[in-house]
Amino acid sequence: MVTYKDTVDWYLSAFEGFENGLNGQTGSELHRVRRRAIERFVEIGFPTTREEEWRFTNVAPIAEQQFTPVLTLSDDSIGHSVIEPFTLAGLKCVRLVFINGHFSKRLSSLSAAPKGLKVGSLAGAIRTDPDLIGRHLAHYADYTDNAFAALNTAFMLDGAFVYVRGGKDVELPIHLIFISSDHDNRFVSHPRNLVIAEESARVSIVESYVGLAANEYLTNAVTEIVLGEKAVVEHDQLQIEGPSGYHIGTLHVVQQRKSIFTSNSISLGGALVRNNVKTVLAAEDSECTLNGLSLATSEQLIDNHTTIDHTKPGCRSHELYKAVLDGKSRGVFNGRIYVRKGAQKTDAKQTNKTLLLSPDATMDSKPQLEIFADDVKCTHGAAIGQLDEEQVFYLRSRGLGEDEARDILTYAFASDIINRIHVEALRKELDRVLLKRLQEGRLKARE
Amino acid sequence: MLKIINLHAGINGTNILNGVNLNVRAGEVHAIMGPNGSGKSTLAQVLAGRETYEVTEGKALYEGQDLLSMDPEDRAREGIFLAFQYPIEIPGVSNTYFLKAALNAIRKHKGLEPLDAVEFLALVKEKMKVLQIDQSLLNRPVNEGFSGGEKKRNEIFQMAVLDPKLALLDETDSGLDIDALRIVADGVNRLRSKENAIVVVTHYQRLLNYIVPDYVHVLIDGRIAKSGGKELALELEDRGYDWVAEEAQKVQTPV
Numbered sequence: 001m002v003t004y005k006d007t008v009d010w011y012l013s014a015f016e017g018f019e020n021g022l023n024g025q026t027g028s029e030l031h032r033v034r035r036r037a038i039e040r041f042v043e044i045g046f047p048t049t050r051e052e053e054w055r056f057t058n059v060a061p062i063a064e065q066q067f068t069p070v071l072t073l074s075d076d077s078i079g080h081s082v083i084e085p086f087t088l089a090g091l092k093c094v095r096l097v098f099i100n101g102h103f104s105k106r107l108s109s110l111s112a113a114p115k116g117l118k119v120g121s122l123a124g125a126i127r128t129d130p131d132l133i134g135r136h137l138a139h140y141a142d143y144t145d146n147a148f149a150a151l152n153t154a155f156m157l158d159g160a161f162v163y164v165r166g167g168k169d170v171e172l173p174i175h176l177i178f179i180s181s182d183h184d185n186r187f188v189s190h191p192r193n194l195v196i197a198e199e200s201a202r203v204s205i206v207e208s209y210v211g212l213a214a215n216e217y218l219t220n221a222v223t224e225i226v227l228g229e230k231a232v233v234e235h236d237q238l239q240i241e242g243p244s245g246y247h248i249g250t251l252h253v254v255q256q257r258k259s260i261f262t263s264n265s266i267s268l269g270g271a272l273v274r275n276n277v278k279t280v281l282a283a284e285d286s287e288c289t290l291n292g293l294s295l296a297t298s299e300q301l302i303d304n305h306t307t308i309d310h311t312k313p314g315c316r317s318h319e320l321y322k323a324v325l326d327g328k329s330r331g332v333f334n335g336r337i338y339v340r341k342g343a344q345k346t347d348a349k350q351t352n353k354t355l356l357l358s359p360d361a362t363m364d365s366k367p368q369l370e371i372f373a374d375d376v377k378c379t380h381g382a383a384i385g386q387l388d389e390e391q392v393f394y395l396r397s398r399g400l401g402e403d404e405a406r407d408i409l410t411y412a413f414a415s416d417i418i419n420r421i422h423v424e425a426l427r428k429e430l431d432r433v434l435l436k437r438l439q440e441g442r443l444k445a446r447e
Numbered sequence: 448m449l450k451i452i453n454l455h456a457g458i459n460g461t462n463i464l465n466g467v468n469l470n471v472r473a474g475e476v477h478a479i480m481g482p483n484g485s486g487k488s489t490l491a492q493v494l495a496g497r498e499t500y501e502v503t504e505g506k507a508l509y510e511g512q513d514l515l516s517m518d519p520e521d522r523a524r525e526g527i528f529l530a531f532q533y534p535i536e537i538p539g540v541s542n543t544y545f546l547k548a549a550l551n552a553i554r555k556h557k558g559l560e561p562l563d564a565v566e567f568l569a570l571v572k573e574k575m576k577v578l579q580i581d582q583s584l585l586n587r588p589v590n591e592g593f594s595g596g597e598k599k600r601n602e603i604f605q606m607a608v609l610d611p612k613l614a615l616l617d618e619t620d621s622g623l624d625i626d627a628l629r630i631v632a633d634g635v636n637r638l639r640s641k642e643n644a645i646v647v648v649t650h651y652q653r654l655l656n657y658i659v660p661d662y663v664h665v666l667i668d669g670r671i672a673k674s675g676g677k678e679l680a681l682e683l684e685d686r687g688y689d690w691v692a693e694e695a696q697k698v699q700t701p702v
Contacts, residue, residue, distance in 0.1 A: 390535050391535055391537050393496075393497060393498070393519060393535075394531070394534075394535040394537065394589075395537075395545070395549075396496070396518070396519040396520045396523070397495050397496065397519050397520075397522075397523055397528075397529050397531075398523055398528075398545070398546075398549035398552075398605065398609065399520055399523035399524045399549045399550075399552040399553045399556070399609070400520060400548055400549055400552050401520050401552065402518070402520065404548070404552070405520075408540055408544075408545075408548070409537070409540070411539075411540075412537065412538065412539025412540045412588075413539065415539060416538075416539055
């Protein structure tokens, strides 16, 4: 029987092996950051369901197995035709492709990158932009209580680096495609992404996590996004890990004055998925919108934990997370809104809606509002239910079959989120996937 | 076309229809009137297939078929249309999408080819004008944010597009002002033909000035207590419903 402690020890010795292979880089500040992270990881270990933050999500499938960190790029077996289906119907963009967490120049396409935009592999940026890296990398994603973020920080090697110069409006979206492909052993990839948008910069980032591997694997990703004053960033994440894939994602955003951040998180795959999203409204008059959609079936578990931290006055946050659960799947939502003392005139709205399509699907939803200012507007609401039978009858009374009527209503429920995405190619792809799932009966309403 | 024989129906153990008998032939317009709670709406909804009502006795034959054993969508595909008293809002589903899907489902049942977006728009354009439905309304979600009058006009618009054989109008006039009433009635009248039939459920006589019925039936306590021509509606407006109930009682309790 492999215990959580056994696995922690395994990662510690894997780290030592990793260190030995670093050839003289171990003296760098970056490596000191890694060492501190592995120490913290060993200290706190994997979370158990006795911890409040993990009450509904048992990580045993991850913590009782030894996943080997992938430390190099191996993309020989991956041709362009393999990537093509995930490029969003030839979306015009700047495209970075990663195989098991490592940047593949051959499969990427950076030629459309305009002036004022630095984009490429994190490993490359560590060499070419040490100043920017030193000022920002690992400064935001706090891993004190997040074992997975600590583990990622310990093994961070590569991922995406995006830097937008002040005032620059990057019109083409930046598409980051993270492919998990078959590997010899059970593996874990640690994509580490850093996005810096300086004052008044504008950029759209799309992260796609695609699981091609049929066996069990773990994607443990961390993305840090910094918005300068008046910067505008749209971040869309599409997660389609394999049926035996595990995905733990941490997104940490820090916003300066008058900045606007929008995140659309779509979770479609994976056996066990946990998304941690944290946005810190660090200065006045900034705004963030977090939207999420989870479609789960069979025995999938998709857990979305969000935190919005209103640290300063006059900020606005808006949150809408929806889930459609079929089969024996489980959904978890925990929406924490923290309004600090002095964060007056905060305007925060949180809504969580779940559609249950089968009697065995379950949803655990919890709003968590911690409010320490007294002149604020904070509302939250959650609804978990089945399709409205009046609506079903209305459609049937016009000649639509019962199955078709239920599918249309399920589609309408989910497309509410899909329609909020600004990148048209992504919207169209999600639409197609949703319709396909309905047609295949993978999301069928059952009485 | 429609033959209702001794129909009994209720909800949650309460009887509402207590032996309704009705005969509707093609080309006819029948009005069903009656006081509140008489079962008028229930009758229309039971005929459309609303599953919340339980049929406890009786039969309904539509074109010779056993109507009550048919699914709601099959009744619609066979040409039955219910204009709801309280049309349902469906956020996230546009009027166009909904109506086109419905029309094509019915066409498929009839062995006809489905219409594509262009053909569909061409078909509905003219009907939109008649019912004064704005093009922008087409793209909005079904009935969402519609005023009462707009919802009722939308019901008749759907009726015009789906071209039913038997239309059941459930208190289509409730909540409408005179102008909206005229538009709706005009829309309905344009659809009258020798091949179809209309059953108008209404509380007030006013609608029947515009949609002139061939027969008027008075429903009291779940039973048709009296039938007559269109003059009966005027008499009801004059004298109310009580006298009909009394007359019916006299018949039942022989002296």
